[in-house]
Amino acid sequence: xxxxxxxxxxxxxxxxxxxxxxxxxxxxxxxxxxxxxxxxxxxxxxxxxxxxxxxxxxxxxxxxxxxxxxxxxxxxxxxxxxxxxxxxxxxxxxxxxxxxxxxxxxxxxxxxxxxxxxxxxxxxxxxxxxxxxxxxxxxxxxxxxxxxxxxxxxxxxxxxxxxxxxxxxxxxxxxxxxxxxxxxxxxxxxxxxxxxxxxxxxxxxxxxxxxxxxxxxxxxxxxxxxxxxxxxxxxxxxxxxxxxxxxxxxxxxxxxxxxxxxxxxxxxxxxxxxxxxxxxxxxxxxxxxxxxxxxxxxxxxxxxxxxxxxxxxxxxxxxxxxxxxxxxxxxxxxxxxxxxxxxxxxxxxxxxxxxxxxxxxxxxxx
Ligand code: GN1
Ligand code: MG
Numbered sequence: 001x002x003x004x005x006x007x008x009x010x011x012x013x014x015x016x017x018x019x020x021x022x023x024x025x026x027x028x029x030x031x032x033x034x035x036x037x038x039x040x041x042x043x044x045x046x047x048x049x050x051x052x053x054x055x056x057x058x059x060x061x062x063x064x065x066x067x068x069x070x071x072x073x074x075x076x077x078x079x080x081x082x083x084x085x086x087x088x089x090x091x092x093x094x095x096x097x098x099x100x101x102x103x104x105x106x107x108x109x110x111x112x113x114x115x116x117x118x119x120x121x122x123x124x125x126x127x128x129x130x131x132x133x134x135x136x137x138x139x140x141x142x143x144x145x146x147x148x149x150x151x152x153x154x155x156x157x158x159x160x161x162x163x164x165x166x167x168x169x170x171x172x173x174x175x176x177x178x179x180x181x182x183x184x185x186x187x188x189x190x191x192x193x194x195x196x197x198x199x200x201x202x203x204x205x206x207x208x209x210x211x212x213x214x215x216x217x218x219x220x221x222x223x224x225x226x227x228x229x230x231x232x233x234x235x236x237x238x239x240x241x242x243x244x245x246x247x248x249x250x251x252x253x254x255x256x257x258x259x260x261x262x263x264x265x266x267x268x269x270x271x272x273x274x275x276x277x278x279x280x281x282x283x284x285x286x287x288x289x290x291x292x293x294x295x296x297x298x299x300x301x302x303x304x305x306x307x308x309x310x311x312x313x314x315x316x317x318x319x320x321x322x323x324x325x326x327x328x329x330x331x332x333x334x335x336x337x338x339x340x341x342x343x344x345x346x347x348x349x350x351x352x353x354x355x356x357x358x359x360x361x362x363x364x365x366x
Pocket of ligand 2 (some may be wrong): 225239340
């Protein structure tokens with residue numbers, strides 16, 4: 001996009017300072033992100049983002065959720081007398097047109113601006129020390145949001161609903177739009193998935209029976225969705241588009257899916273895939289430290305299930321996209337989505353082999 005178009009978009013927001021430069025930032029696959037540098041020494045820099053309204057059909061709901069969440073966290077931090085609050089929670093800038101709104105629609109696209117957090121970094125991988133801190137941070141995030149006074153919307157319907165994800169897969173298997181269902185490797189993976197389907201849907205069943213609550217969760221707790229300071233400590237949690245009510249398994253399980261895999265989720269060398277118990281232990285300790293005060297026994301008991309559920313769900317989602325003909329995730333080569341699905345299945349098997357050890361470790365943390 002042209003500088004003057006971007007400048008025009010920024011001018012719709014009540015920022016302080018004058019814009020000196022706008023340049024692309026990061027490599028997100030869902031939203032488009034830019035860094036906005038201001039000319040004045042004492043004015044903050046900003047992050048400008050276009051929200052992908054194909055993935056998030058109700059951007060107004062996304063932004064109302066984000067506004068409620070960031071202001072609630074800010075209040076909590078203030079009440080605790082925390083210092084450096086502007087680096088511990090994201091600050092979104094209101095639009096000039098409507099001070100209540102933290103986004104603007106320009107030519108059918110949805111834009112938002114937040115204050116750039118100085119001297120902070122994101123990471124693609126974690127060591128046990130930063131995992132412990134990450135566990136604490138996500139536990140804290142859930143704890144701070146436990147008494148948010150508004151009902152948050154579901155920004156992607158049935159996002160982590162396992163029954164829904166399986167139905168999506170079964171439907172596309174019947175349609176077979178890309179002619180991939182008959183591939184022997186696909187058949188084998190489908191069998192492995194079906195063999196575990198009943199067990200993996202137990203959260204939805206417990207939800208219906210009323211024994212498992214939904215709480216406000218982040219729902220995309222990947223390693224790279226946290227900002228760290230230069231002392232390797234978590235400052236804050238970012239990427240709040242998927243914050244919504246869910247079973248707490250989402251945040252616990254999805255962090256381990258990315259953080260505790262010995263390799264990337266799309267590594268084609270299956271011998272490298274496996275579940276790193278050192279990361280599991282450190283993350284679990286940190287998480288329980290900040291979350292055990294509000295978690296129910298049924299939630300704690302099922303943390304090993306959560307560690308299995310997320311590789312399983314991601315395996316189902318990647319295989320669904322492979323069979324669909326690669327419509328959702330960008331692929332670098334024709335079998336990329338199948339490799340991802342297979343990688344997540346190998347991770348699942350490794351998680352399954354550690355079930356007993358996980359249970360014992362969790363019992364020791366209480
Ligand atoms: C997507 O956009 P990103 O990479 O943060 C997906 C997650 C998946 C992940 C797998 C909205 O996340 O649920 O776990 O890919 N987000 C959405 O890499 O579908
Ligand atoms: Mg992200």
